[in-house]
Amino acid sequence: MLSFLPPRFLASSYAKIAGWTLVAAVILFPFFVLQAVDHNGQLSLAPMTYRPYVLAVLGVFLGLCAVFFLPAPLRALGQSCPDFAVSDVQKKGLQVLLVVGLLLLPLVSNRAELDLATVVLLSVALAWGMTIVVGYAGLLDLGYIAFYAVGAYTYALLSTDYGVSFWVALPLCALLPAALAFCVGFPILRLRGDYFAIVTLGFAEIVRTLLINAQSITGGPNGVAEIPRPTLLGWGAADLDERMMMLYVLALAWAVVVYFVMRRLRVLPLGRAWEALREDDIAARSLGVNVHRMKLSAHMIGAMIAGICGAFFAAKQGFVSPESFTFLDTAFLLAMVVLGGMGSPWGVALAATLIVALPEVSRSFADYRMLFFGMVMVLVMIFRPRGFATARRPSVVYKPASGEKTS
Amino acid sequence: MTPLLALDHVCSGYGRIAVLQDVSLSVGQGQIVSLIGANGAGKTTLMMTIAGMPRLSAGRIGFEGDDISQMPTETLIRRGIAYVPEGRRIFAQMTVLENLQMGAYFSPPPKYRDDLEAMLTLFPRLRDRIRQRAGTMSGGEQQMLAIARALMARPKLLLLDEPSLGLAPLVVRQIFDSLVSLRKTLGLTLLVVEQNARLALSVSDYGYVLRNGRITLSGTGPELLQSPEVQKEYLGGGL
Ligand SMILES: Nc1ncnc2c1ncn2[C@@H]1O[C@H](COP(=O)(O)OP(=O)(O)OP(=O)(O)O)[C@@H](O)[C@H]1O
Numbered sequence: 001m002l003s004f005l006p007p008r009f010l011a012s013s014y015a016k017i018a019g020w021t022l023v024a025a026v027i028l029f030p031f032f033v034l035q036a037v038d039h040n041g042q043l044s045l046a047p048m049t050y051r052p053y054v055l056a057v058l059g060v061f062l063g064l065c066a067v068f069f070l071p072a073p074l075r076a077l078g079q080s081c082p083d084f085a086v087s088d089v090q091k092k093g094l095q096v097l098l099v100v101g102l103l104l105l106p107l108v109s110n111r112a113e114l115d116l117a118t119v120v121l122l123s124v125a126l127a128w129g130m131t132i133v134v135g136y137a138g139l140l141d142l143g144y145i146a147f148y149a150v151g152a153y154t155y156a157l158l159s160t161d162y163g164v165s166f167w168v169a170l171p172l173c174a175l176l177p178a179a180l181a182f183c184v185g186f187p188i189l190r191l192r193g194d195y196f197a198i199v200t201l202g203f204a205e206i207v208r209t210l211l212i213n214a215q216s217i218t219g220g221p222n223g224v225a226e227i228p229r230p231t232l233l234g235w236g237a238a239d240l241d242e243r244m245m246m247l248y249v250l251a252l253a254w255a256v257v258v259y260f261v262m263r264r265l266r267v268l269p270l271g272r273a274w275e276a277l278r279e280d281d282i283a284a285r286s287l288g289v290n291v292h293r294m295k296l297s298a299h300m301i302g303a304m305i306a307g308i309c310g311a312f313f314a315a316k317q318g319f320v321s322p323e324s325f326t327f328l329d330t331a332f333l334l335a336m337v338v339l340g341g342m343g344s345p346w347g348v349a350l351a352a353t354l355i356v357a358l359p360e361v362s363r364s365f366a367d368y369r370m371l372f373f374g375m376v377m378v379l380v381m382i383f384r385p386r387g388f389a390t391a392r393r394p395s396v397v398y399k400p401a402s403g404e405k406t407s
Numbered sequence: 408m409t410p411l412l413a414l415d416h417v418c419s420g421y422g423r424i425a426v427l428q429d430v431s432l433s434v435g436q437g438q439i440v441s442l443i444g445a446n447g448a449g450k451t452t453l454m455m456t457i458a459g460m461p462r463l464s465a466g467r468i469g470f471e472g473d474d475i476s477q478m479p480t481e482t483l484i485r486r487g488i489a490y491v492p493e494g495r496r497i498f499a500q501m502t503v504l505e506n507l508q509m510g511a512y513f514s515p516p517p518k519y520r521d522d523l524e525a526m527l528t529l530f531p532r533l534r535d536r537i538r539q540r541a542g543t544m545s546g547g548e549q550q551m552l553a554i555a556r557a558l559m560a561r562p563k564l565l566l567l568d569e570p571s572l573g574l575a576p577l578v579v580r581q582i583f584d585s586l587v588s589l590r591k592t593l594g595l596t597l598l599v600v601e602q603n604a605r606l607a608l609s610v611s612d613y614g615y616v617l618r619n620g621r622i623t624l625s626g627t628g629p630e631l632l633q634s635p636e637v638q639k640e641y642l643g644g645g646l
C-alpha cells in the first residue's frame with residue numbers, strides 16, 4: 001500500500017513516528033471529537049472541539065520524537081531507571097511528613113489552593129477506588145464514573161428535593177451505587193476482559209443519557225444546582241473560609257479512610273482471592289475461590305467508594321450536571337490507575353495529583369493538558385511500562401520462629 | 408464398603424462437544440489410583456468434571472457416599488477434594504508463602520500454621536525459596552509448590568493432573584516418593600493422571616486406561632503393566 005515510498009524511509013524512525021502518530025490520531029478521534037451532547041432535548045454530536053484532540057495527538061507525536069531521537073545513553077538511563085527503592089523507615093518518615101504537610105496546608109494556603117487540594121484529594125480517593133476494581137480484581141471497568149455520578153446525584157436530589165441532610169444521605173450514596181453495581185455486575189461479570197470493558201462503557205453512557213433525559217427528575221443537562229453544603233456538628237456554616245476548610249478536612253479524612261481500606265483489603269483473604277483470580281482463574285477456582293462472588297464484591301466495593309466520592313463532590317461543588325461524568329473523565333481516571341502502576345496506592349496518588357493539579361497550577365498550562373498528557377503516556381509506556389511504582393510488595397513475610405506476620 | 412470416590416456412567420464435555428462417555432471408576436479410601444491415556448483422551452476433562460468445571464451431563468459422582476455432581480467447586484474443596492491442575496498454574500507474581508496461603512483459603516488459622524510447617528518439611532526446597540516470586544522458580548519447584556498448595560486445604564482426596572509434565576525423571580521420582588509417603592502419614596487418597604505410565608502404575612493400587620473418552624481397561628498396577636495393550640501403547644512398544 002505504501003510501496004510508493006522509498007524502502008529506506010519505511011524502515012526509518014520517521015516512518016515509525018508517523019505511523020504511531022496516525023494510530024493515536026485514529027484511536028483518539030472518537031473519544032475527543034465525537035461526543036454526544038444534549039441539544040434542546042435531542043442527542044446530537046457535540047460541536048467539533050478539535051483543540052484538545054489536536055493537542056493530544058501532538059503530545060503523542062512529541063513523545064515519540066523524544067523516544068526515537070533521544071541520544072542512546074539517555075535512553076538507556078530511562079530504561080534502567082530503578083524502582084523507587086525506599087526503606088521502610090524512609091517510607092514511614094515520608095508518610096508522616098506528608099500527613100503533617102496536608103494537615104498544615106489550610107493554614108498556609110489561600111482559598112483557591114485549598115479548593116484545588118480538596119479536588120485532588122477527592123480524585124485520589126476516586127482513583128484508589130478504581131484501583132481496587134481495575135488493579136486488584138483485574139476488572140477493566142470503563143463505566144466506573146457512573147457510580148460516581150449516581151452517588152453525586154443521590155445526594156444532590158435527596159438534599160434539594162427532600163431536604164435530607166448530608167450525613168443521613170451519605171450511607172445511601174454508598175448503598176445505591178453498590179446495589180446498582182450488584183444488578184449490573186451480576187449478569188456481566190461472567191464476561192471476560194474486553195467484553196466486560198465494552199459493556200461497562202455502554203453502561204456508563206446509559207447512566208449519563210438517563211441523567212440528561214430524565215429532565216423532570218434530574219434537571220436534565222442543566223443539572224441540579226444549589227445543593228446544600230454539609231456542616232460537621234455545626235462547623236462549616238459560618239463563612240466561606242470555614243466551609244472550605246471543613247470540606248478540605250472531610251476530603252482528607254475520606255482519602256485516609258480509603259487508603260486504609262485499600263491497604264487492609266490487600267492482605268485480607270478477599271484481596272488475596274482477587275489477586276489469585278486475576279493471575280489464574282482456573283487455579284483460583286480449584287482452590288475454592290468463588291470467582292463470580294469475588295468479582296461481584298470488588299465491583300460493589302469499588303462502587304461504594306465511588307458513590308461516596310460522588311457525594312463529596314456534589315457537596316463541594318453545590319452543583320452537578322451530566323457533563324462531569326463523561327467518558328473522558330473515565331479515561332483520566334484510568335490513566336491515573338495505569339500510570340500509577342495498577343495496584344500501588346502511592347503511585348496512583350502521584351499520578352492523580354499530577355493529572356489533576358498540573359493543569360490548575362498554571363492556567364496557560366491547562367490548554368496544553370492534552371499535549372502533556374499524550375507525551376507522558378508515550379514516555380511512561382516506553383520507559384516504565386508497568387507504571388510509576390511497579391514493585392509488588394509481598395503481603396506477608398515468613399518468620400521461621402514465630403510463624404509469619406502480615407506487613 | 409463404599410469407595411471414597413465413585414463415578415457411575417459419567418458423561419461430560421464442553422457445550423456440545425462430548426468428551427467423556429459412560430465413564431465409571433472408583434477410588435477406595437487410602438488408595439493410589441492412576442489414570443493413563445493418550446493426548447486428548449479426556450483425562451483432564453475427567454479430573455475437571457470431578458472438580459465441578461465443567462458439570463457432567465449424565466451419570467453420578469459419589470464422594471463418601473453422597474452425590475456431589477451438582478455441588479459448586481468451592482463446596483467440593485471444603486468437603487475435602489483438592490485439585491492440582493495440569494500445567495501447575497501457580498500464582499506467578501505471588502511469593503511462595505502467599506501461594507501456600509491461598510491453598511489454605513478455607514482452612515481455619517490454627518491448623519494453617521502446622522500445615523505450613525508440614526509442607527515446608529515435606530518439600531524443603533520450598534522453605535529455601537519461601538520469599539521468592541513463584542514464577543521465577545524452576546519447573547520442578549513450581550510443581551512441588553502446586554502440590555503443597557493443594558495439600559494446604561487438608562484434602563481427603565487429591566486429584567493430580569500430570570505432575571511429571573516437563574520434569575526430569577529424578578524430580579518426578581522425588582515427587583512420587585513424597586506422594587507415597589503422604590498416603591502413609593496423612594491417609595491421603597490419590598487419583599493421578601500420568602503420561603509416565605510405568606512409574607505411575609508401579610506405585611498405584613489400581614489403574615484405568617482412558618481412550619477416546621471411554622474406559623477401555625482397568626486392573627491393579629502389576630496387571631496393567633503386564634497387559635499387552637498397555638505395553639504396546641503406553642510403555643513404548645513391545646519389548
Ligand atoms: N475447554 C474446552 N473446550 C472444548 N473442547 C475442549 C476443551 N478442553 C478440552 N477439549 C477437548 O476435549 C478433549 C479431551 O481433552 P483433555 O484435555 O481432557 O485431554 P487429555 O487426556 O487431558 O490430554 P493431554 O494428555 O494432552 O493433557 C480434546 O479433544 C480437547 O480438544
Ligand SMILES: [Mg+2]
Nearest residue numbers: 450451452493
Ligand atoms: Mg490433560
